[in-house]
Amino acid sequence: MAAQVFDVVVIGAGPGGYVAAIRAAQLGKKVAVVERENLGGICLNWGCIPTKALLRSAEVFHLMERAKEFGLSADKIGYDIDAVVKRSRGVAKQLSGGVGHLLKKNKVTVIMGEAKLAGAGKVAVKTDRGSDELQAKSIIVATGARARELPGLEADGKRVWTYRHALQPPHMPKKLLVIGSGAIGIEFASFFNTLGADTTVVEVMDRVLPVEDAEISAFAKKSFVKQGMKIMEKAMVKQLDRSADKVIAHVELGGKVEKLEFDTVISAVGIVGNVEGLGLEDAGVKIDRTHVITDEFCRTGVDGLYAIGDIAGAPWLAHKASHEGVMVAELIAGKHAHPIKPGSIAGCTYCHPQVASVGLTEAKAKEAGYDIKVGRFPFIGNGKAIALGEAEGMVKTVFDAKTGELLGAHMVGAEVTELIQGYIVGRQLETTEEDLMHTVFPHPTLSEMMHESVLDAYGRAIHF
Known part of the structure; x- marks a missing residue:
């Protein structure tokens, strides 16, 4: 089968990839985007958006419990976790469909499958129907990242979860341990704590939300504790003993190891870039700790090959990925592109x-x-x-x-x-x-x- 020829091929249709594809198409380029799972990527399907939908439900529940303060009455307040999750999934589905519509409207060719670099300007795609070969002068890698798994603390989807399991929880936690207090960890801790789970957060650094200003972290911690959360800082989960209905966590704090019992554990200890199976090293791309090394314009050093979003390193934020997508599309189209200043990218955490x-x-x-x-x-x-x-x-x-x-x-x-x-x-x-x-x-x-x-x-x- 003859190779399909494009000006630009984008690998990954998350907030970096689909935006890059649309902008390149707007600038008159013939564009294909390859996606192995969901249009909109993790952010839209399993990250930013569905978590905000869950947190909104928790916020409304919290406000209902405070009805009396506002001169209102609300009796027999409760929630249905399955219905809360169903709403969240519906929001994600609606937006994922919206991305498909935008790509179609901008005449971007969407190919569902797994992509691999196959030599200069070539991409091989494994699809349900077999394999396609694509050719393009410019290739943008936007394959994102996934949850980091620490040895012994791996998720099993039953009692130990990643963010993905937490978005479709198999049960409502009664006693919850969250490992890691970055944005993902603290958002889930906030959600389940608001719905009544007895929640403990373990953070290896000396404070929760460690990338934030120390004063803000301290203020947030005080608020979390007031809401009933237990916060353990400078602490480390060394091991998890699992059984059918509980997990015993060995938590090291101040040189001593304490055994604590939970019915659910969420691991939120960072992310790793999706660099495997793409043929990056064979193409001459340099990778450092699962992230592609690029210059300020997201160029990999290999002619015509760019990397944007989470795979290109911190900050791991959807809005940074989207902005890089636009910048690279404009660069490819010969426009005057402005590199992103990391110091001008905001971080937002939607805890309470x-x-x-x-x-x-x-x-x-x-x-x-x-x-x-x-x-x-x-x-x-x-x-x-x-x-x-x-x-x-x-x-x-x-x-x-x-x-x-x-x-x-x-x-x-x-x-x-x-x-x-x-x-x-x-x-x-x-x-x-x-x-x-x-x-x-x-x-x-x-x-x-x-x-x-x-x-x-x-x-x-x-x-x-």
Whole structure:
């Protein structure tokens, strides 16, 4: 069978791959995308989107339990875990179908199968029907990542889960252990804890949400503990003894090993890139700890071969992958492409309370040698937060004292994952503290706290 010829072949249809394919098609390129499982990738089918649907159910349940505070009555409050999961899967299915529609609308050829590089400008695809050969001047690898599995702590889908099992839980945990307190671990801990599971989180670093600003981590931890979670920091799960209905975890803390009993364990100890079986090494691509080494334009060093998204390394975020997809498509089309500044990519965690941040933490800014000014504003000082019944939280801003540059912004509290974009836009436009101070924020909104935090850094906060 003759090879099918394209301008661009994209391997992987996650938030990096499908966006790259659409943008390349918009720029007049003939494009094919190869996907082995689901259009939309992990993010849309088994990650970002379905977890947010679950967390929304937990949030509504939590609010129903607080009905009395709002002058409302809600009796016999309960939940049906199967129905909660069904809604989540429905949301994912709807969006996955939407991706298929967008690819079709942009005349992108979709091939379901497993791809492998087969020499310069060639991709071999194993499909249900046999095998196809594709040819293209430009190939974009966007195969994403999967859950890291530690020896002895591997998931079995019964009592020990990865995020994937947790999205379609075979049972509702009563006593839950979550290993790892990054975004994935803490979101599932938050979800199951809100629905009544007795939840313990074990974190090997010295604090939960270790990539966040230390003050934000401490605030979030206090809130988690108040909600009934047990947090074990500087701790390590050494071994899991499994039986039909329980797991005994050997947890090392302060040099001592404690045996703790749970009915469910979720392992959320990071991710590894999907680099196997693609023929990357044979093509001359350099791989470091399951991630492809690229330059700032996602070029692999092999002519016409690019790698974007999770496979190309941190930060492992869908919005970073999508942006890289657009950048590479524009580069291929001869446009002037702008490399991504990692410091301008926000991280959002949808636990309760939410956490969001962009740029340098206070500690990292000091480490980098900046003379800094730091501002803070608490949710309790904001009218909208009190009216919403969400008075727990904080907005923190870090500025360069010499230039007024916004070095970083860090938030914990209700809806901060939506608020953070104000500071992202500010950083993109190279805003100074003066610009932010002179901006008129609408009242009553949560965004006013962003203004007050800036004012506080310069001793000018009004409501605190």
